[in-house]
Structures are given as C-alpha cells and as structure tokens.
Amino acid sequence: MPAARPLDPGTLLGPVWIVSPHPDDEVLGCAALIAALTDLGREVHALLITDGGLSHPNSRAYPHAHLTHTRLAEWRTGLEVMGVPEERTAALNLPDGMLEEVDPAQIQHRVRQAFAAAPPATLVLPWRRDPHPDHRATWRPVWEAAPPSARRLEYAVWLPERGDADAWPTTQEVRTWTLDTGAARLRKAQAIAAHVTQMGGIPDDPDGFTLAPQMVERALSGPELYFESLNQPVLNALEAT
Template sequence: MSGFSTAAYPLLPPAAAASLGPTVVLAPHPDDESLGCGGLLALLRQAGLPVWCVLVTDGTMSHPNSRKFPAAARQDLRQAELQEALAELTIPEEALHCLSLPDGAVPPPDTADGATAVQQLAAFLDATQPATVLVPWRRDPHPDHRATYLLLQAAVQQLPQPPRVLEYVVWAWERAAPDDLPQPGEAEGWQLDITPVLAQKQRAIAAHRSQLPGSPIDDDPTGFTLAPSMLAHFAQPQEVYLEAVQA
C-alpha cells in the first residue's frame, strides 16, 4: 500500500492456508478474487477444502461506453472470464454466487437495496457455513470495495456463529491515502507464501482478458484496464491479509 510497509508482517508457509478451513471469497468485481487472494484460494483447493465465490456487482462499468459490448454483453463476458479464472484455481462452477448489484454503486446496508443484499449474503453464509470469509480491506480505495465490506459486516452479525473475516488488498497498493491505511491497534497483518501456486494465480488473472491490455472490449477509449504497475503487485510470491484486532 502507498506509504505502508508489510515488511514487519510475519510470512506464513503455504501449508498455513489449510488452517482457514472452508472459505468464501467476496469479490466486488470479477478479477478481485484472483488479484487479491488467488494464491490463497488455490492453496485451499490443493488442501481439499471447499471454496465459494460471491460476485457482488454485475461488472458492467469497466467499459460503459462500448457499443460492441452493451451492458448485458459486458456482464456475460466478465462472468465467463470469472468462471474461467475460478476453473484455473480449481473452484467448481457451482461454487459461484452472484448478487448482481450495480457496478460502481454497491448500496450500503442502511438502504433498502443494501438491506436486501445483506439478507441474501447472510442466507448464503448460513447455507455454506464457511470457517473463513475473505473481503476487501475495509478502506480499500474503491467505493464498491468499501460497501462490500459493510455488507459483510452486517451479514455476519445475523449469524449465530460468525466466521473468521480476513481482509485482502487490491487498490490500496497504489491509491491509499494515509487515512486509508491500518491505524494502530486496528488490524493485524500477515503474509502468505504462495510460491507453489503463483503460476496458477497468474493464469487466473490472465483469464480476465477484458480488464487487461489488449482487451476484447476495444471500442471504449475511456474503458478500464489494469496498468502494468498495478499488475506487478499481484505477481509477487506472497499475499497480504489483515484481520481486525479483537477488543
């Protein structure tokens, strides 16, 4: 993260992933799951543990001015890319659950649409009973990422036995303001060695072709693609996770 060093975070071996048990990852957009925690997901599957992915938005705002790919086609393309990425991580197709909230406008829990999403998410977590849930860092500098964190917090409060919540980093690597970073006593961080599955993670990221240079959505000059400097953060042999310090 900008102005933030992970050097003091302990580095856990790949085998530590298995201690997290059955896991759900919340991805605000297709590609967040691979960028932020693709290595951990692959290690969980290698250990024979179930993994589910909740896609929060419809993913349509990456290229909002494309005529070649109108909104419905963009949604279909990005979901197909996500399925390919999950397959690279050996996560089965039926493990994907889509909330289909508006990209760029994920509602907070204190709105009608947000409250509905909270109920859907709580029901999904109650049905799957994960030991751990992965969610973007609470102040990751994207409004959808922050809203996703708030939806999860509201959902776990409804569960009789809340899962462990780990926060992963996406946009905070490049865009974090000082106030976005973990504050003293707020969260503890650690790193996970993903060396054995790094190539798998890279293949999962590469499946999200529409978000990479040379995107098939080539008729929107204002469209989004991941910059090489951004992608470099996710080519490292370790991933960073944060966990709230219990009061």
C-alpha cells in the same frame, strides 16, 4: 502498517467464502490463497457482489448485457483455474459503481441467503478501507452477514497503489498477514489472464478500464496482504491457545 507475519493457509477452516466486489478482485488480491486452500482440500466458495458492467460503458461490441455476461464467465474461469468449481459460485449482480446507493440491509440479506447453503467458517472479504467505493460499500453488509464465529480476513486490492495514510490499517486495528505467491504464481497469472475484457480486450472503448501492467506484476510478485481485526473473537481465541 503493522508488522506482518506469514499466513499458514492450513489454519483456515472450511467452508471458506471468497467475496469479490467485482470480477477480478479475487484473482488480484487472493488467488494464491485460494489455490493453496483448494490444494489442501478445503471447501471454497466464491461470491460476486456487482455485475462488473461499468468497466466499458461506451463499447458497442460489448453493450451492458453482453459485458456483464462475459465478465461473469471470466470470473468463473479464473476461479476454475484456482480450483473453485462453478457450482460453488454465486453472483448477486448488483450495479457496478453504484453499490453505495443500494440499501446495505438488502445487500446483507442477499449475502446471508448465499451463505445459507454452506455457512462460512472463514470469510475472506475486501479490506474495509480499500480505495474503491464499491469495496468499501461491500465490507459491512458482508461482515455482518457471516456467522459471528466465522474467522474474517480482509484482503487488499487497490490499497498498495491508491491507498493514502488514512486507508491503511493501524497497529491498534489489525494483525497483518502475508502470503507469498510462490508456486501459485503461474496459476495466478492464468487466472488474471482469464479476465480478457480487463486486459485490453475491448479496443472500441479507449476510455474503458484496463488493468495497469504494474498492478498485474505487483499482484503476481506478491506477497498477498491480509488483515485480521484484533477485536475479532476468533483471533482472540487463537491467541489464548
């Protein structure tokens, strides 16, 4: 992995859009950044791509419609903890676990519609090779839906736990940034805890998904990890100043 530098949230211009393939990706991968940006008074918006409805497919207490409704509410609660109000959130409700089967042009069109109200000056989206198929399927349509002038940061979710050598970026691809969780650790913990369904809160589906305690602790201890393409015009302009 390329040598990392500390990220200064104050260098990121608003509006800032945080894109999550699933409810909870943003609290695991970039909650400290979101909290820092809202504390600075930046205009932060959040976009959810899938409905999160595949995490507990065998639960009778949480059939699909109830699960997706609950997970959307958990997502908004976690964002509220970090300072993002509900009116600055949008959800596309695309099928969880099947994003690769959705036409990328359709995803891009719907993302562009969401961005239209407040075109992003900064876009924070999952790392292009993060080890989850929905994360990878999210990357290109979202990247291409943003204005060319937007600065783009890619955050890691599953990369530290599941990424093989080919998943990690090279020194020729990106600049690597890190952000300590620091004073945001408590708020990040509260935001993660808002996702009750993913923290063992659905006991009638023992094969359903539960966040591993080790992953939660790594997310809380930090640092958060961000990658910025070396071919990005905004980064090149920053280098020239």
